[in-house]
Amino acid sequence: MSSSVETLVNREYKYGFVTDIESDVAPKGLSEDTVRFISARKGEPAWLLEWRLKAYRGWVKMTEPHDWPNVRYTPIDYQSISYFSAPRTTKPLGSLDEADPKLLETYEKLGIPLSEQKILAGVAVDAIFDSVSVGTTYKAKLAEQGITFCSFGEAVQEHPELVKKYLGSVVPASDNFFAALNAAVFSDGSFVYVPKGVRCPMELSTYFRINTANTGQFERTLIIADEGAYVSYLEGCTAPKRDENQLHAAVVELVALEGAAIKYSTVQNWYAGDEEGRGGIYNFVTKRGKCVGPRSKISWTQVETGSAITWKYPSVILQGDDSVGEFYSVAVVNGHQQADTGTKMIHMGKNTRSTIVSKGISAGQGQNSYRGLVKVLPKAAGARNYTQCDSMLIGNRCGAHTFPYIDVQNPTASTEHEASTSKIGEDQIFYLKQRGLNTENAISMIVNGFCKEVFQELPMEFAVEAQKLLGISLEGSVG
Amino acid sequence: MLQIKDLRAAAGDKEILRGINLTVNPGEVHAVMGPNGSGKSTLAQVLAGHPAYRVTGGSVSYLEQDLLDMEPEERAQLGVFLAFQYPVEIPGVTNAYFLRAAYNEIRKARGLEEVDSMDFIDLLEEKLRVVEWGPEIMSRAVNSGFSGGEKKRNEILQLAVLEPKLAILDETDSGLDIDALRIVAGGVNKLRARDRSFVVVTHYQRLLNYIVPDHVHVLSNGRIAMSGGKDLALELEARGYEWVESAAEAVA
Ligand SMILES: Nc1ncnc2c1ncn2[C@@H]1O[C@H](COP(=O)(O)OP(=O)(O)OP(=O)(O)O)[C@@H](O)[C@H]1O
Numbered sequence: 251m252s253s254s255v256e257t258l259v260n261r262e263y264k265y266g267f268v269t270d271i272e273s274d275v276a277p278k279g280l281s282e283d284t285v286r287f288i289s290a291r292k293g294e295p296a297w298l299l300e301w302r303l304k305a306y307r308g309w310v311k312m313t314e315p316h317d318w319p320n321v322r323y324t325p326i327d328y329q330s331i332s333y334f335s336a337p338r339t340t341k342p343l344g345s346l347d348e349a350d351p352k353l354l355e356t357y358e359k360l361g362i363p364l365s366e367q368k369i370l371a372g373v374a375v376d377a378i379f380d381s382v383s384v385g386t387t388y389k390a391k392l393a394e395q396g397i398t399f400c401s402f403g404e405a406v407q408e409h410p411e412l413v414k415k416y417l418g419s420v421v422p423a424s425d426n427f428f429a430a431l432n433a434a435v436f437s438d439g440s441f442v443y444v445p446k447g448v449r450c451p452m453e454l455s456t457y458f459r460i461n462t463a464n465t466g467q468f469e470r471t472l473i474i475a476d477e478g479a480y481v482s483y484l485e486g487c488t489a490p491k492r493d494e495n496q497l498h499a500a501v502v503e504l505v506a507l508e509g510a511a512i513k514y515s516t517v518q519n520w521y522a523g524d525e526e527g528r529g530g531i532y533n534f535v536t537k538r539g540k541c542v543g544p545r546s547k548i549s550w551t552q553v554e555t556g557s558a559i560t561w562k563y564p565s566v567i568l569q570g571d572d573s574v575g576e577f578y579s580v581a582v583v584n585g586h587q588q589a590d591t592g593t594k595m596i597h598m599g600k601n602t603r604s605t606i607v608s609k610g611i612s613a614g615q616g617q618n619s620y621r622g623l624v625k626v627l628p629k630a631a632g633a634r635n636y637t638q639c640d641s642m643l644i645g646n647r648c649g650a651h652t653f654p655y656i657d658v659q660n661p662t663a664s665t666e667h668e669a670s671t672s673k674i675g676e677d678q679i680f681y682l683k684q685r686g687l688n689t690e691n692a693i694s695m696i697v698n699g700f701c702k703e704v705f706q707e708l709p710m711e712f713a714v715e716a717q718k719l720l721g722i723s724l725e726g727s728v729g
Numbered sequence: 730m731l732q733i734k735d736l737r738a739a740a741g742d743k744e745i746l747r748g749i750n751l752t753v754n755p756g757e758v759h760a761v762m763g764p765n766g767s768g769k770s771t772l773a774q775v776l777a778g779h780p781a782y783r784v785t786g787g788s789v790s791y792l793e794q795d796l797l798d799m800e801p802e803e804r805a806q807l808g809v810f811l812a813f814q815y816p817v818e819i820p821g822v823t824n825a826y827f828l829r830a831a832y833n834e835i836r837k838a839r840g841l842e843e844v845d846s847m848d849f850i851d852l853l854e855e856k857l858r859v860v861e862w863g864p865e866i867m868s869r870a871v872n873s874g875f876s877g878g879e880k881k882r883n884e885i886l887q888l889a890v891l892e893p894k895l896a897i898l899d900e901t902d903s904g905l906d907i908d909a910l911r912i913v914a915g916g917v918n919k920l921r922a923r924d925r926s927f928v929v930v931t932h933y934q935r936l937l938n939y940i941v942p943d944h945v946h947v948l949s950n951g952r953i954a955m956s957g958g959k960d961l962a963l964e965l966e967a968r969g970y971e972w973v974e975s976a977a978e979a980v981a
């Protein structure tokens with residue numbers, strides 16, 4: 251009976267190509283000298299080098315977390331990774347008009363045209379290739395409204411006061427092992443500043459691409475929405491197919507001042523490894539937002555389909571009174587993928603509200619864990635949380651786990667938690683097949699229905715993309 | 730159109746169908762009756778290709794092709810439709826989206842162009858009339874939270890949209906109130922056509938007052954124990970299944 255819900259993984263990862271471009275790659279290994287090398291390559295001011303070194307010194311004393319996350323892997327050898335790789339090109343980086351055609355071609359193949367004629371309408375893109383930004387579209391147009399959208403490296407040069415003020419203000423360098431590592435060696439990422447009262451007129455997005463072998467990607471993103479500002483930001487990512495695991499340890503910090511709103515969406519499609527579980531990206535990232543001002547709002551939406559291992563908890567610190575935090579997540583594991591993902595909602599201000607909707611889908615031999623913390627501090631009178639956590643299993647060899655932690659220190663707060671686990675039913679699949687759909691389309695339809703509440707949070711064009719991606723990642727999950 | 734010869738099927742080790750013979754010609758309506766557990770739903774599911782059942786013998790030819798050799802979706806694309814005794818819920822997928830996907834799959838398989846959502850809405854309007862329903866039902870998730878009767882009515886709506894050649898209705902009348910029964914039966918009658926055949930599984934002669942069958946068969950213990958015209962249903966109502974079983978034994 252379960253033979254038609256038999257699990258097999260034979261999906262094609264269509265972004266697995268390698269761009270043949272010469273790169274400047276830092277020698278493998280990590281020491282204070284590596285940190286100095288990176289900082290010097292980027293022409294950073296002394297204060298930033300100091301900040302990095304302090305982070306590095308802290309990191310050396312920390313240990314890689316293996317006890318609490320529900321994922322299994324052999325400890326990473328940090329001396330066998332290179333921490334910096336930039337494509338070697340005679341053309342200046344950061345300028346799209348003069349960018350190396352090979353780089354433009356790469357993004358074209360990924361479906362992200364950067365050249366002026368083909369640029370995506372209504373979406374500004376910052377393209378990060380290994381450790382550097384290839385360029386940012388619509389920069390000038392955004393600048394007309396006072397919006398800064400550029401690579402992190404550029405922001406350090408051009409807006410040092412903002413970077414200095416907010417860097418590490420949400421995720422301190424000492425926060426956790428991978429955040430500390432990132433603080434020491436971070437390469438590039440995106441920087442956004444939306445001034446007071448400005449509603450960013452287009453979607454901002456960053457596309458991360460890992461290309462060079464044996465390197466890690468350590469990008470850092472900082473988004474600041476000033477009073478009453480609004481911005482919607484999307485991140486996408488892919489990497490070539492390789493037999494070795496590659497580390498991606500990013501940090502994202504969001505800052506929302508009074509009445510501001512930030513919507514951050516991720517469609518994560520890093521290479522997940524092959525049928526035997528060889529290769530794939532270790533996606534160990536720290537993402538956190540802080541609702542600093544009253545009535546501010548931060549909303550995370552993520553669709554996680556890639557990576558060999560995902561370790562990620564986009565969180566919101568609800569400091570301002572009446573601020574709102576949201577987390578909408580779809581995490582799919584297939585093959586040998588493992589995901590330990592969820593969120594933390596820290597209620598500090600009065601009448602703060604948070605919503606968590608998590609949809610975990612497990613197929614193949616994938617292991618999917620939801621880990622969430624709802625913490626209400628003593629001063630957060632009237633705080634409210636609603637958590638809904640649903641798991642769907644496809645086949646018999648996968649697993650779903652939930653680890654909800656609730657810590658309420660104010661008696662007027664209310665929290666609500668709903669959870670469900672369902673197995674994709676033979677009867678559901680048969681019903682759809684009886685109406686003419688093949689097995690893959692049937693599963694795709696059932697799974698998309700299951701994820702509906704999350705997909706409807708994504709910007710329109712990305713919702714379509716995410717639905718397709720989900721179909722692809724579950725391809726072959728039922729034989 | 731459909732020739733079932735000595736069909737045998739089992740679930741696990743349990744033999745359920747023990748040699749079914751049945752021929753359905755284009756445009757005919759066949760009623761299948763019989764006591765609980767006699768194998769009516771199993772017959773319907775085997776014809777549709779449900780993976781829970783193993784065919785252990787016999788053959789089924791549909792439009793001159795080997796039906797048992799096809800995937801369930803191929804059968805559907807070739808015009809086999811099963812109205813389920815227990816329709817399945819698909820949360821989060823709207824009735825409209827689901828129906829259009831199914832409609833387009835079937836069109837694609839027939840080499841026709843897919844229809845976009847605007848054209849589909851026009852088509853739906855007409856089909857909704859068959860089951861006397863308003864458009865609200867289309868934005869609800871497929872069968873999710875539908876009442877028993879609504880689920881059955883939804884099956885007939887799908888039947889109307891997908892326009893099959895062979896429609897198998899498994900107890901579509903169970904759980905319907907009197908008005909819904911009239912609407913559903915009326916819908917089926919509207920869909921009767923010279924090239925469309927129906928196999929109607931039911932426990933109640935009442936339904937057959939609305940949908941008048943050409944043939945009535947009584948299934949007992951995995952075999953067709955008796956066949957006749959529409960009057961057989963009336964006789965069954967009067968004499969009960971015991972009569973059929975003893976008559977069948979007398980023959981065997
Ligand atoms: N998947 C299955 N696994 C095991 N036994 C089954 C399965 N499906 C049906 N059966 C058994 O086969 C017999 C026939 O079942 P079926 O559902 O075909 O009966 P039916 O004639 O439709 O009955 P009803 O009038 O109650 O709907 C029953 O004894 C039932 O328990």
Ligand SMILES: [Mg+2]
Binds near residue numbers: 814
């Ligand atoms: Mg039945």
